Amino acid sequence: MMTFDATHDPALQSWVKSANGHEDFPIQNLPLGVFSLAEGDDRIGAGIGDRIVDLAALADAGLLEGDWTETLGEDRLNALFGQGYEAMGELRAQLSALLSDEGRRSAVEPHLHDQSAVEMQLPAHVGDYTDFYVGIHHATNVGTLFRPDNPLLPNYKYVPIGYHGRASSVRPSGHPVVRPQGQRKAPDEDVPARGPSARLDYELEMGIWVGEGNALGDPIPVEEASQHIAGYCLLNDWSARDLQAWEYQPLGPFLAKSFLTTVSPWVITPQALAPFMKPMPPRPEGDPAPLPYLDGGPKDAALGISLEVFLQTEKMRQEGEAPHRLSHGDATSAMYWSAAQIVTHHASNGCNLQPGDLIGTGTLSTEEEAGYGSMLELSKGGKQPITLPNGETRTFLEDGDEVTLKARCEKEGAASIGLGSCTGRVLPARGS
Amino acid sequence: MMTFDATHDPALQSWVKSANGHEDFPIQNLPLGVFSLAEGDDRIGAGIGDRIVDLAALADAGLLEGDWTETLGEDRLNALFGQGYEAMGELRAQLSALLSDEGRRSAVEPHLHDQSAVEMQLPAHVGDYTDFYVGIHHATNVGTLFRPDNPLLPNYKYVPIGYHGRASSVRPSGHPVVRPQGQRKAPDEDVPARGPSARLDYELEMGIWVGEGNALGDPIPVEEASQHIAGYCLLNDWSARDLQAWEYQPLGPFLAKSFLTTVSPWVITPQALAPFMKPMPPRPEGDPAPLPYLDGGPKDAALGISLEVFLQTEKMRQEGEAPHRLSHGDATSAMYWSAAQIVTHHASNGCNLQPGDLIGTGTLSTEEEAGYGSMLELSKGGKQPITLPNGETRTFLEDGDEVTLKARCEKEGAASIGLGSCTGRVLPARGS
Missing domain, CATH: 3.90.850.10 (Fumarylacetoacetase-like, C-terminal domain)
Structure with missing residues (x-):
């Protein structure tokens, strides 16, 4: 079922310099999470090196193809999880491209935060x-x-x-x-x-x-x-x-x-x-x-x-x-x-x-x-x-x-x- | 802690005639629930005889003292439950008065539905x-x-x-x-x-x-x-x-x-x-x-x-x-x-x-x-x-x-x- 694609290429590098050779979060990982810059302002993001990219902001800025605004605008990942495996793979492919293509850097970089400056929250509302x-x-x-x-x-x-x-x-x-x-x-x-x-x-x-x-x-x-x-x-x-x-x-x-x-x-x-x-x-x-x-x-x-x-x-x-x-x-x-x-x-x-x-x-x-x-x-x-x-x-x-x-x-x-x-x-x- | 009040008076009668002598829901009971008239339109209500009173509608119509609009406008009872014991007792007292006082009948009666015409839903989002x-x-x-x-x-x-x-x-x-x-x-x-x-x-x-x-x-x-x-x-x-x-x-x-x-x-x-x-x-x-x-x-x-x-x-x-x-x-x-x-x-x-x-x-x-x-x-x-x-x-x-x-x-x-x-x-x- 799983196919390897460009997102898995070990030679792939990000213009986020800290990602390259990062112990946990090189561009091949792209983990999802919920972070807050201020209390009560919980946002969905993806980890890249020692930074986190604000996915709701990417969607709002029109940097993602497809209609992600509502799902990524939530304060937890439940709705995104509910979209299923293929949709999450599609998001991963887009993020991988945005974070590796130097030509997208100027558009994406304003939506990055230092992980040290944010507080990570529970990723989802845990139903059971x-x-x-x-x-x-x-x-x-x-x-x-x-x-x-x-x-x-x-x-x-x-x-x-x-x-x-x-x-x-x-x-x-x-x-x-x-x-x-x-x-x-x-x-x-x-x-x-x-x-x-x-x-x-x-x-x-x-x-x-x-x-x-x-x-x-x-x-x-x-x-x-x-x-x-x-x-x-x-x-x-x-x-x-x-x-x-x-x-x-x-x-x-x-x-x-x-x-x-x-x-x-x-x-x-x-x-x-x-x-x-x-x-x-x-x-x-x-x-x-x-x-x-x-x-x-x-x-x-x-x-x-x-x-x-x-x-x-x-x-x-x-x-x-x-x-x-x-x-x-x-x-x-x-x-x-x-x-x-x-x-x-x-x-x-x-x-x-x-x-x-x-x-x-x-x-x-x-x-x-x-x-x-x-x-x-x-x-x-x-x-x-x-x-x-x-x-x-x-x-x-x-x-x-x-x-x-x-x-x-x-x-x-x-x-x-x-x-x-x-x-x-x-x-x-x-x-x- | 519990005190008996006018809401418990066995002689109390409602202008909702089916409530008087009702097996389950006389005016001394006033159970809460969530009902829908149409799919997806879940509303908070209280049972009285063979009818149900729409509590969100009562609040919207200004028939309840205090600020109940938001809590009773929810699609489940969690927020009301969270307001605590005293608040729920206060709501009960007001409902008892509204449903027993013939003088309030004309204002309240438009917000009643037959229980046989509604579908009862789960009362709350069950966290655990x-x-x-x-x-x-x-x-x-x-x-x-x-x-x-x-x-x-x-x-x-x-x-x-x-x-x-x-x-x-x-x-x-x-x-x-x-x-x-x-x-x-x-x-x-x-x-x-x-x-x-x-x-x-x-x-x-x-x-x-x-x-x-x-x-x-x-x-x-x-x-x-x-x-x-x-x-x-x-x-x-x-x-x-x-x-x-x-x-x-x-x-x-x-x-x-x-x-x-x-x-x-x-x-x-x-x-x-x-x-x-x-x-x-x-x-x-x-x-x-x-x-x-x-x-x-x-x-x-x-x-x-x-x-x-x-x-x-x-x-x-x-x-x-x-x-x-x-x-x-x-x-x-x-x-x-x-x-x-x-x-x-x-x-x-x-x-x-x-x-x-x-x-x-x-x-x-x-x-x-x-x-x-x-x-x-x-x-x-x-x-x-x-x-x-x-x-x-x-x-x-x-x-x-x-x-x-x-x-x-x-x-x-x-x-x-x-x-x-x-x-x-x-x-x-x-x-x-």
């Missing part, structure tokens, strides 16, 4: 947020903590396991995470007590932004599912492990997760990711084939994205130390189900997905410990503290800790791109 | 939908099917158990329910297969519409929680039991519920329900007291609402038989946690509730079998078919079955009110 659990090494690691002999439940290799999350508390990178209060009960205690979570954790995930939706009652065939994806981001599914352990049976995680979910503000389009997509890793010997409704779709359905997590403690900040890399690796290869399979499963009962819905993959850990995607896994359920370079130790997150997720795509013969970052600092619990 | 599990007899009945010796899990009497539901598939009464397809695996089968649910069920619940919200990070004290409730409705949490049994571990129900949730279209305000509220039933001997953050709030926190479920099969419809009452009883007394406690718990980790959010109580069954709130309970997990008056039998719902939920409040010395009804008919599964 759903979190999956497709990182098989994470599921195995967490399952092992509870059921050493039988870490994966019988449904795991048939069902892309997912659950509904809280849409109202999704925030863009930079929003602080207030340590939640809640009920928790240690195994050796008779009764629960309420207090600040003592096992606050991050979860390294990819986020999927839904593009064109489906009508209630109409499933999405797996062959068409990737056309319903508007883009990707990083997602931190902050988790209070002690609240979760006490509350989650029988209906799943609730307050342990709903206090905040952070996303990176840039929407990395499927078109930008196309050069890095690769076949899904073969299923291990003996695993069942996907049921027919999940079997099919694009040949290259695996996201070729490598992920990193950084931690900077209060002490490190005070002493001018750079964030410490906690983990890194090709964790998107750990997805047992592809993004297309996730979308198809989600709509397979007739559930309607809508433009701007957000889907998390679930925590992505590599098989190796170096790429574990949560403190729960790195500290073996809190039993083995990890030691930071400055001698501090951590089992879970302390107040003042700042967690940053990063992601990159690199491949021989393609221009490398990044997804930006997803950051949050832990603030002390409030009230009682 | 959350479903709880506070019906203790239902939880006990369902738990007994799986764990006869230990039906309630250890957290049940400490935590108001809840989970996130799907907001996009909430629909008003009358929307058909398409039998969902999904994975299911019988205990005696080795592998799952996909197909239409064979165990489609309804769940009798109350819905709570959130009024004024809270900021992310700021809990809602239990003493203030009832002020954050804009109103109540009936809610049918359609459930595919076979899909649920296979998918729900470890993260809870997902596709088994997300294909449709139906609500009655009328928002019954706390002010209308005030005369029927009563103290929460005493906790059984030996049960723990609520933790301090959940202990307190209004003295009369229990909803005094009796509930009924009716079933009409295709055959009954063809033969002109009236719907058969499957169950009835004072099921709201089965709420182990009050609506105020539910709201406080939901926000206790800092999660932000927003005007128009929808909260389900979970299935409400009386202790007695006559008031069981689901087919799962009535048929003992599908093992004991129930026989209908015409000789048909049911364990779960068949195509063509129509389920209707109803609710009433009756009390000596108060004018009885009803909540309207919540109906849905089962359509055959689509596609494959």
Whole structure:
């Protein structure tokens, strides 16, 4: 389905000089986002190097072919997402041309802003947020903590396991995470007590932004599912492990997760990711084939994205130390189900997905410990503290800790791109 | 907090003659809703007898004191809900006066429509939908099917158990329910297969519409929680039991519920329900007291609402038989946690509730079998078919079955009110 075109040419350069060789946002990326120069004035833009181009202004100035004024004049990307995959590809092609053609520079340049001068907002109004659990090494690691002999439940290799999350508390990178209060009960205690979570954790995930939706009652065939994806981001599914352990049976995680979910503000389009997509890793010997409704779709359905997590403690900040890399690796290869399979499963009962819905993959850990995607896994359920370079130790997150997720795509013969970052600092619990 | 005023006077009559002695909507009720006369023209109204008064038109005509034009000119009730408890009480007082004072009749009457001539819409844009599990007899009945010796899990009497539901598939009464397809695996089968649910069920619940919200990070004290409730409705949490049994571990129900949730279209305000509220039933001997953050709030926190479920099969419809009452009883007394406690718990980790959010109580069954709130309970997990008056039998719902939920409040010395009804008919599964 995906074809490579001039927008992917690794030799393509922009007249925005900072874009050329930019770590995250060369002209081959062109991520979408919502930014504000002043409070309440949210505008749709595209990242290019260390600048952002105001797309509503481009449309108003007549620099885009076709009728984009209304869609790009919105304060969120939902309407653009709803126009679908082809329309977003068309916009990308026009932006690529405008930002590479020196002859368009004088017309376009007045509509650029420095990224350092704007505040990035949530890309879309999130109608529904759903979190999956497709990182098989994470599921195995967490399952092992509870059921050493039988870490994966019988449904795991048939069902892309997912659950509904809280849409109202999704925030863009930079929003602080207030340590939640809640009920928790240690195994050796008779009764629960309420207090600040003592096992606050991050979860390294990819986020999927839904593009064109489906009508209630109409499933999405797996062959068409990737056309319903508007883009990707990083997602931190902050988790209070002690609240979760006490509350989650029988209906799943609730307050342990709903206090905040952070996303990176840039929407990395499927078109930008196309050069890095690769076949899904073969299923291990003996695993069942996907049921027919999940079997099919694009040949290259695996996201070729490598992920990193950084931690900077209060002490490190005070002493001018750079964030410490906690983990890194090709964790998107750990997805047992592809993004297309996730979308198809989600709509397979007739559930309607809508433009701007957000889907998390679930925590992505590599098989190796170096790429574990949560403190729960790195500290073996809190039993083995990890030691930071400055001698501090951590089992879970302390107040003042700042967690940053990063992601990159690199491949021989393609221009490398990044997804930006997803950051949050832990603030002390409030009230009682 | 609640005071009785002239709007509650059982002797109060309306010049809308059908309201006087009306089963559901006498002038003491005044439920809010959204209606349309033509597609796309959604307007806010209030029910009175068998008519509906156009509130935007009243505001435009200058018949309401204060500035209501913008709030009531919206196509959904979110903005009105966000104005809070006192403002909604003020609107009620004005409507009560306008609809009872014969002197206002000639000004107001042009803004009335027959309910039979309008289509009722969803009352609010549902930002988030959350479903709880506070019906203790239902939880006990369902738990007994799986764990006869230990039906309630250890957290049940400490935590108001809840989970996130799907907001996009909430629909008003009358929307058909398409039998969902999904994975299911019988205990005696080795592998799952996909197909239409064979165990489609309804769940009798109350819905709570959130009024004024809270900021992310700021809990809602239990003493203030009832002020954050804009109103109540009936809610049918359609459930595919076979899909649920296979998918729900470890993260809870997902596709088994997300294909449709139906609500009655009328928002019954706390002010209308005030005369029927009563103290929460005493906790059984030996049960723990609520933790301090959940202990307190209004003295009369229990909803005094009796509930009924009716079933009409295709055959009954063809033969002109009236719907058969499957169950009835004072099921709201089965709420182990009050609506105020539910709201406080939901926000206790800092999660932000927003005007128009929808909260389900979970299935409400009386202790007695006559008031069981689901087919799962009535048929003992599908093992004991129930026989209908015409000789048909049911364990779960068949195509063509129509389920209707109803609710009433009756009390000596108060004018009885009803909540309207919540109906849905089962359509055959689509596609494959």
